[in-house]
Amino acid sequence: xxxxxxxxxxxxxxYLIRMIPxxxxxxxxxxxxxxxxxxxxxxxVLSAMTFPAIFYSTGSAVSSAVGTAAALILAYIGMxxxxxxxxxxxxxYLAGFVITLF
Amino acid sequence: MKxxxxxxxxxxxxxxxxxxxxxxxGFGILAVKNGLSVTEAAAxxxxxxxxxxxxxxxxxxxxxxxxxxxxxxxxxxNLRYSLMSLSLSQKLDKSFTLPRRLIVSYGxxxxxxxxxxxxxxxITPWYMYGIILISTLGWVLGTILGAAAGTILPAEVSDALxxxxxxxxxxxxxxxxxxxxxxxxxxxxxxAASAALYYLAPFISSGFAVIICAVIAAALCAVLFPKNDPAxxxxxxxx
Numbered sequence: 001x002x003x004x005x006x007x008x009x010x011x012x013x014x015y016l017i018r019m020i021p022x023x024x025x026x027x028x029x030x031x032x033x034x035x036x037x038x039x040x041x042x043x044x045v046l047s048a049m050t051f052p053a054i055f056y057s058t059g060s061a062v063s064s065a066v067g068t069a070a071a072l073i074l075a076y077i078g079m080x081x082x083x084x085x086x087x088x089x090x091x092x093y094l095a096g097f098v099i100t101l102f
Numbered sequence: 103m104k105x106x107x108x109x110x111x112x113x114x115x116x117x118x119x120x121x122x123x124x125x126x127x128g129f130g131i132l133a134v135k136n137g138l139s140v141t142e143a144a145a146x147x148x149x150x151x152x153x154x155x156x157x158x159x160x161x162x163x164x165x166x167x168x169x170x171x172x173x174x175x176x177x178x179x180n181l182r183y184s185l186m187s188l189s190l191s192q193k194l195d196k197s198f199t200l201p202r203r204l205i206v207s208y209g210x211x212x213x214x215x216x217x218x219x220x221x222x223x224x225i226t227p228w229y230m231y232g233i234i235l236i237s238t239l240g241w242v243l244g245t246i247l248g249a250a251a252g253t254i255l256p257a258e259v260s261d262a263l264x265x266x267x268x269x270x271x272x273x274x275x276x277x278x279x280x281x282x283x284x285x286x287x288x289x290x291x292x293x294a295a296s297a298a299l300y301y302l303a304p305f306i307s308s309g310f311a312v313i314i315c316a317v318i319a320a321a322l323c324a325v326l327f328p329k330n331d332p333a334x335x336x337x338x339x340x341x
Contacts, residue, residue: 003142009169010159011149013176014183019207021187023200036324038185041316042212043278043285044292044323045154045179046271048315051293052300053308054268059261067262071269075276082124088269093262 058092062099067092104228111232118213118233119240125153126241128266130248132157135264136164140249147245151211151238155179157267162309175309178316186215195224202227209234284327292319 054071058064071088079087126147133143138160150156158175161167187210194203206227214233218225252260279286295315299306306314 003138003163005169006159006163006172007142007146007149009172010146010155010176013173014150014152014155014180015208017177017180018183018187018210019204021184022191022207022210023203032328032330033324035185036327036329037320038182039329040284040288040320040323041178042154042182043275044288044316044319045312046275047289047292048296048312048319049154049158050268050271050275052297054265054272057265057268059264063262064265067265067269068272071265071272072276075273076280078277079273081121081270081273084273085124085128085266085269088265088272089262092265093259096258096262 058096060096060099063092063095066095107226107228108232111229111234112236113232114217114229115214115233115236118217118237121213122237122240123244123247125267125270126244127248127251128263128270129153129156129160130245130250131252131260131263132267133160133245134249134252135260136160138163138249140246140253143249144242144246147242148238151209151241152180152183153267154271158309158312162307165307165309167307167309171307171309174313178313182212183210183215186210186212186219190215190219190225193219193225195226197227206230206234209238211237213237284323284329287326288319288323291322292316295319 054068055061055064058067067088070091071084074084074087129147130140130143133146134140138146146156146159150159155176158179159172162172162175187207190210191203194206198206209230214230214237217233218230221229248263252263255263275285275289279289292315295318296311299311299315303311
């Protein structure tokens with residue numbers, strides 16, 4: 001299937017999600033369940049996307065695992081986004097380099 | 103008046119520009135690793151302006167997934183924007199005609215929503231145009247740089263950079279999970295369910311797996327740890 005169709009569908013759906021409430025809906029969401037669900041959804045989406053895909057993200061299980069560990073530790077101590085991301089890539093690269101020595 | 107609001111929007115968008123530049127660099131790398139061209143990656147960023155939705159979309163494209171899968175994945179992953187749009191709709195000033203609402207709808211992201219919603223008083227169209235313009239610029243520019251780097255850099259380097267976007271996702275979910283039990287439980291359930299589907303039901307495509315796991319985990323948390331404050335949506339993921 002053409003990539004253009006995929007991109008057009010993605011863009012249209014994403015736009016409609018943002019546009020419909022901003023133009024049409026004027027009432028507040030009252031459902032406590034729905035509000036809670038919408039609150040948790042970003043975190044559960046990111047988590048489901050990250051695991052287990054992150055362990056296959058560098059093409060090597062060992063370097064991915066090392067990068068993941070670095071990201072978890074640095075995120076836990078509250079490092080900024082870009083530091084965590086670059087450290088994950090840096091440690092994954094180093095681990096991949098070390099593996100080639102053996 | 104319009105100009106000063108526009109400039110204020112641009113100024114407030116500078117930190118978002120810088121953040122997006124680095125996050126979308128990771129997306130650009132991911133896109134070319136999945137077989138997309140620099141132009142295609144840039145087009146996705148320009149027309150979508152959302153990190154998790156785009157990353158999932160690229161995965162679906164690479165796997166040759168169905169259009170239904172793409173639609174469902176984008177709805178579930180980007181559903182939170184509806185809540186942000188809803189919240190922002192209460193804050194728009196009187197000059198927001200329908201065409202202006204249609205334009206601003208394009209740029210409702212986590213960061214832009216967070217910045218706009220903490221402004222005192224009502225927000226104007228030109229303020230939104232400014233903040234959306236500079237943020238989009240950072241998002242598309244970073245994508246192009248990342249995608250180009252992904253095609254130029256040696257394989258070992260671009261392989262290692264493939265973990266960047268996931269590293270950012272971890273940096274987004276861990277700090278709030280540390281202080282919020284509901285988020286922690288949701289994150290753990292989603293990760294466990296995702297791993298279980300990946301190894302036990304590999305015939306389920308990655309897009310559907312994300313939808314199933316995220317919905318189950320969020321619904322469980324909504325029952326177990328209901329929220330009282332519906333406005334608390336600004337601490338989501340990037341773009």
